[in-house]
Amino acid sequence: MRRRSGASHDAERAGEPIAFGLEGPLVLGFVEGGLDTADEARLAEEVAKTLPLRWSLPSRALERLNLLSNHLGGERGLLEWLDGHPGLPRLTARLLVLVDGLERYTDDPAVVTAVRDFRAGHGLPEELRGVLPPATSAETLSDLSSRLDRQLFDHDVEGARSLGLATSRWLRDAASAATSPSPGLTEMGEVMARLHEDLAAAST
Incomplete structure (x- = not known):
């Protein structure tokens, strides 16, 4: 999962509509400064629902997923992070x-x-x-x-x-x-x- 070049953070900060369940402000909040426990759990739920769709995601959702994956050290790091959240x-x-x-x-x-x-x-x-x-x-x-x-x-x-x-x-x-x-x-x-x-x- 590679992040597209030229991905814009401005739209995410402005609260652009959710793309396939991945909320831009949540993703950026996690990447740039961390989230509280409840918001991180919500983000993990969203990623769990989105990740199986990765081969058919629109560009904006894929950018968000790639941004998160890169922050966590790649797909392995992303899966390890998901595994740290119980449930789905x-x-x-x-x-x-x-x-x-x-x-x-x-x-x-x-x-x-x-x-x-x-x-x-x-x-x-x-x-x-x-x-x-x-x-x-x-x-x-x-x-x-x-x-x-x-x-x-x-x-x-x-x-x-x-x-x-x-x-x-x-x-x-x-x-x-x-x-x-x-x-x-x-x-x-x-x-x-x-x-x-x-x-x-x-x-x-």
Whole structure:
């Protein structure tokens, strides 16, 4: 998320109308001097609702989101800040971390093999039936990532949480069942185990 050059702060200070839920004065107040606890919590809620729409935001909303992200040290810092606010912000942050994690491991041959073998031996959990195509391939994790991304885009956060819990548990178990796991598969299993715990502890 890159901030567009030439972004104007004057319109934000003047209280320009909200763009996709991101209030300019709140964003600037946080960036330039900090907000009180209540206003920061409100900003976190707004960001949680806006961040899943990041690929389709109008320029003004994207500028505000990028300004906040840059202030927090990039997208990772933004997600860590969101995670510090309970409720929707924390759950959204953890789901987005899962989305990124699925994309990270989607092309790992050892992961694809382990998932295919585990599915052949154990089938799919009920939550993933009808979500994935019959064949397991290099696109399987990417398909799950896209489904989660779409649910967040549609603001179906509880649906995304349910799918995220099932996905992280399934991949964790697939890694644990492998007889000779590669370092990448072991890492994936550890990441999914941690994300499953994080999602289980988060709620709206």
